[in-house]
Amino acid sequence: MTEETKTNFIHDIIEADLASGKRTEIVTRFPPEPNGYLHIGHAKAICLDFGTAEKYNGRCNLRFDDTNPDAEDEEYVQAIQDDIKWLGFDWGENRYWASNYFEQMHGYAVALIKKGKAYVCQLPQADFKEYRGAPTEPGKEPPGRKHSVEENLALFEQMKNGTFEDGACVLRARIDMASPNLHLRDPALYRIKRAHHHNTGDTWCIYPMYDFAHCIEDSLEGVTHSMCTLEFEVHRPLYDWILNELNIFHPQQIEFSRLNLTYTVMSKRKLLELVNENLVNGWDDPRMPTLCGMRRRGFTAAAIRNFCGILGVTKVESISEIELFESLVRDDLNETSFRAMAVIDPIKVVLENYPADLTEEFELPNHPKKEELGIRTVPFSRELWIERSDYIDVPPNNKFKGFFVGREVRLRGAYLATCTAVEKDSDGNVIQIQCDLDLDSKGGNGLDGRKVKGTIHWVSALHAVDAEIRNYDRLFTEENPLADKDADFKEFINSAALEITTAKLESGLAKSKPSDRFQFERIGYFCADLDHTEATPIFNRTLTLRAPRK
């Protein structure tokens, strides 16, 4: 499949910067906080950050933004790296940690203090709220603003040395308590937090805030274009202020809108709720929009990348339809998946004129249009399983492809068969049907070359393998589960998003390896689950085929 490489407003900026000579090389970064799993929203940022670097022959750093030891944990680091690699991006040698810059950040904080641009504020958090004022009214100057440079230097040193309790004071930028932008009303730069850091251990008891840390990280790494989501737009003046005061390399922050998708939620907190309340089976539950969940579901990295490319990058807040993504997944899977036959709701067919002790082996193509993908061998015998829905007493219209008494149907890749009788139980349920095979029609249309309307799939009952099938569907019943502010989004969980059933599989399928993908013909795309084994086959339904039969 072709990956979209269309331009966007950020690339326009980059090209202007290259043309004007403002930049000669392009450096970006993907800066996850290691406090959770990546989801498809992050994939948009990853594709933008790494994709932009690739497009302009630049570099994209993977940087773990580990400035808050309360939230972060090493356990997420590996998962994040795995997901990025799975998506198909490579940071090479360029893996960094915000915590590696703690020493330099501290030095920059001292430099700001010496310039009179930062001070230690001993106001309790609640009190500062009052000083900050409201959007419509200016704040007032905190007492700490009156400290001399020497006092601030001494106080900050004490903060660093652990003289104060957690929360006793913070280092603040001295900007403008009357600014219409609340983020410029003397924002906190450093807080005291006695927490064990996964990387720096107990070296520090003060940690930089995002606003102070992020721009410095970008600057130290020579990032030229620092892309982030829209909610940081109002932080940009602070980003620029810090860099200007420090007079160090000045990356450009550019904001774009997040990816939202219908029928799911994207917030880390809400996904965590689903996991904690056992509404899904962990972060890699195939119903989750996490990259590990989507991978387990059978979605492909190529489809995700293509999706992000086609969606484009803008500042418009939007919710994209999942249908577009599903369409791209089908495009990819249609091209790459081996075909197989599986019967999910079986009824038995007895071929009256076929020998009971005979097994034939048919060679069927793995892909109808790609000979190079080879063939597979499928056993055929007197008793078959077909879908219950492929028999009907009276056809509703002339589009029905299956059996009714007297109807001739093609058994995919095998013979033409005519239904001769049906057996039902006392409740009228079909138990099995009888058919006569046209033994001269093997693999074709019969000796007279007649056309047959329907082709259905089947599995030899003698050789069938039983498997567990996990049919996945959309996580929520509402396009936007968050739209109703008065309702808990969890009320809209789709109870049918996971339906476990069994199936009769073509025998070769048992030997699949976890994450092998197939198209079960006429049903959908499936992949072997992580827990799949030859002894206990488990397949996840990635998606149905388009326009499933009604």
Add this chain to the structure above:
RNA sequence: UGCCCGAUAGUGUAAUGGAAGCACAUGUGACUUUGACUCACAGGGUCCAGGUUCGAACCCUGGUCGGGCAACCA
């Protein structure tokens, strides 16, 4: 009653002062040893009101609607 951002078919985007395109979705039809794939056709759009201009989706002014911002989170 503050500041910032945004608004193009149902959805996501393109057009960067010169013919409003594309994709998905929807509908109809063709083809088919998968009701898939593929192919053809169709419907449907510039938030509103002014202004500048030979010409405005694009520039200006004023509205309307939507989103964000008052963590010692990121």
